Amino acid sequence: xxxxxxxxxxxxxxxxxxxxxxxxxxxxxxxxxxxxxxxxxxxxxxxxxxxxxxxxxxxxxxxxxxxxxxxxxxxxxxxxxxxxxxxxxxxxxxxxxxxxxxxxxxxxxxxxxxxxxxxxxxxxxxxxxxxxxxxxxxxxxxxxxxxxxxxxxxxxxxxxxxxxxxxxxxxxxxxxxxxxxxxxxxxxxxxxxxxxxxxxxxxxxxxxxxxxxxxxxxxxxxxxxxxxxxxxxxxxxxxxxxxxxxxxxxxxxxxxxxxxxxxxxxxxxxxxxxxxxxxxxxxxxxxxxxxxxxxxxxxxxxxxxxxxxxxxxxxxxxxxxx
Ligand code: BMA
Numbered sequence: 001x002x003x004x005x006x007x008x009x010x011x012x013x014x015x016x017x018x019x020x021x022x023x024x025x026x027x028x029x030x031x032x033x034x035x036x037x038x039x040x041x042x043x044x045x046x047x048x049x050x051x052x053x054x055x056x057x058x059x060x061x062x063x064x065x066x067x068x069x070x071x072x073x074x075x076x077x078x079x080x081x082x083x084x085x086x087x088x089x090x091x092x093x094x095x096x097x098x099x100x101x102x103x104x105x106x107x108x109x110x111x112x113x114x115x116x117x118x119x120x121x122x123x124x125x126x127x128x129x130x131x132x133x134x135x136x137x138x139x140x141x142x143x144x145x146x147x148x149x150x151x152x153x154x155x156x157x158x159x160x161x162x163x164x165x166x167x168x169x170x171x172x173x174x175x176x177x178x179x180x181x182x183x184x185x186x187x188x189x190x191x192x193x194x195x196x197x198x199x200x201x202x203x204x205x206x207x208x209x210x211x212x213x214x215x216x217x218x219x220x221x222x223x224x225x226x227x228x229x230x231x232x233x234x235x236x237x238x239x240x241x242x243x244x245x246x247x248x249x250x251x252x253x254x255x256x257x258x259x260x261x262x263x264x265x266x267x268x269x270x271x272x273x274x275x276x277x278x279x280x281x282x283x284x285x286x287x288x289x290x291x292x293x294x295x296x297x298x299x300x301x302x303x304x305x306x307x308x309x310x311x312x313x314x315x316x317x318x319x320x321x322x
Contacts, residue, residue, distance in 0.1 A: 011256045011310055012288065012300035019263050019296035020071065021050065021064060027077050030054050032268055034291030036064075037098035038208075038277025039109060046279055047131060048073075048289055049080065049098045049111065050297060053268075058083065058094035061113065063131045069279055069287060070299065081111070081126065081134055090117035090124065090139045099149035099276050101209045110181075112140075112148045112161065120144040123163055125181060140184055141165070141176070147205030147222075150181075152212070155245060158186070162219070162245075164205035171203035173221060175246055188246045191221065191238060191318055199255050200236055202226045207235060207275045208288060213304055216242045216249055218311075220288070222274060223255060233272040234258035237311050238318070250315030256307075257300065259293070267293025280304070 023030050036048040046069035052062045060079040066072050081098075083091035093116035101110045108127045111134070115124040120143035126134045141148065141163055148163035158177035161184065165174055173191040176184045193204045200223025207220040217240040225232045234255035241247035259271040275290035284304050292298045 011306055012302040014261060015070060015299045015301070017070070018261065018298040018300075019292055020299055021048070021073060021075075021297040022295070025073065025075065026052065026062075027075055031057075032295045033062075033297055034294050035097045035274050035276045036289050036291070036297055037100040037111060037113075038279055038287075038289045039100045039102060040069075040279050041065075048277065048297065049100060049131065051096050051098070051276075051291065052079070053094075053294075059096045059116075061095060061098055061111075080131060081113075083115075084136070088115065088124070088136060088138055090115040090119075090122055092116070092118060095124070096121075097146065097274075097276055099206070099209050101150040101152050103150070103152055105153065110150045112150055114146040114148075115139060117143055121146040123148040123161075125150075137182060140178075140182065147173075147207075149206055149209035151210055151217070151245070156243070160245060162190070162206050162210060164203075171205070171224075173204055173206060173219075189320060190240065190246055191219070191248055191251065192320060193223070199223050199225050199232075199234055199258075202231065204236070208278045210240065210245070211278065211280070211286070211304065212242075213308060215308060216240050217245050218304070218307060220275060220278075230270060231272075232259065233274055235273060235275065237307060237315070239308070239311055239315070248318035250311045251318045252311055252315045254314060256310065257288075261292070261298075263296055263298065264292045267295030269294035273298075 036050040048064045061081040063080040064073045064075045085092040096114040098113040122143040123141035125137040145165040151160040177186040178184045202224040210217040219238040235257040238251040275288040
């Protein structure tokens with residue numbers, strides 16, 4: 001078949017010194033560090049906003065900075081963004097899984113994260129210029145919803161956000177729009193979990209923020225398979241139309257990255273690779289930063305050109321079922 005050449009090709013190469021960050025690196029006692037958002041600051045520093053689970057079981061966010069994105073990390077001495085349930089009751093059980101989008105027109109970084117409320121996980125937004133002071137906008141999509149990230153610019157005049165509500169239809173990926181980043185509507189289903197024995201049959205959700213390439217928006221998403229010994233979290237690839245991201249031009253059949261290394265297979269939650277951020281170098285090299293087994297942080301490197309070629313060989317347009 002047309003895709004056979006690329007099926008056996010590994011699209012991402014793990015950094016040999018993975019994991020790059022673990023609880024032992026933290027300047028204060030914590031249980032685990034995982035699922036980091038990522039961005040490159042204007043001075044070239046790579047910043048990871050890490051999900052840190054302390055020994056209460058609740059999570060907060062903590063920034064780690066490195067000149068090269070691989071080592072020499074400087075970690076904030078305390079939480080950078082701590083749950084604030086007095087003013088934001090939806091953060092009562094912690095904040096998790098940040099995805100960072102730099103918004104050029106606002107000159108700000110938008111951090112979309114999960115707030116774990118009594119009603120379940122919801123989507124919250126904070127803005128920052130320096131990852132020291134944060135402007136919280138509170139819950140922008142109520143429970144149950146998570147795995148969300150903003151697109152970096154207006155789409156047909158509106159802000160756009162991809163997210164994963166749980167509805168009677170299942171755990172699928174949607175897009176919504178806003179005039180002001182606070183009120184969200186125009187909700188549309190864009191990508192569905194498959195069914196039966198597929199690797200992404202249980203649940204799907206956005207992994208990193210969308211990646212803009214000339215052909216559209218590349219979407220890395222996690223697919224979950226339920227098995228007798230627990231869930232397996234793997235990574236899939238899709239391409240959305242540039243001007244109308246409601247249209248999924250291509251979706252790959254196979255997962256492109258899954259738990260194989262011991263630090264991905266064994267941890268607090270076995271068999272999980274969970275990227276929430278990436279850094280791009282020279283318009284092609286992509287480093288994905290991911291939580292491994294909900295325990296540590298790892299990085300793997302690929303090429304945008306190869307991801308696109310693989311999708312062209314192994315993808316087909318999404319057929320939505322209503
Ligand atoms: C998802 C999220 C992630 C986590 C993953 C595996 O639902 O909660 O934060 O890494 O499960 O436990």
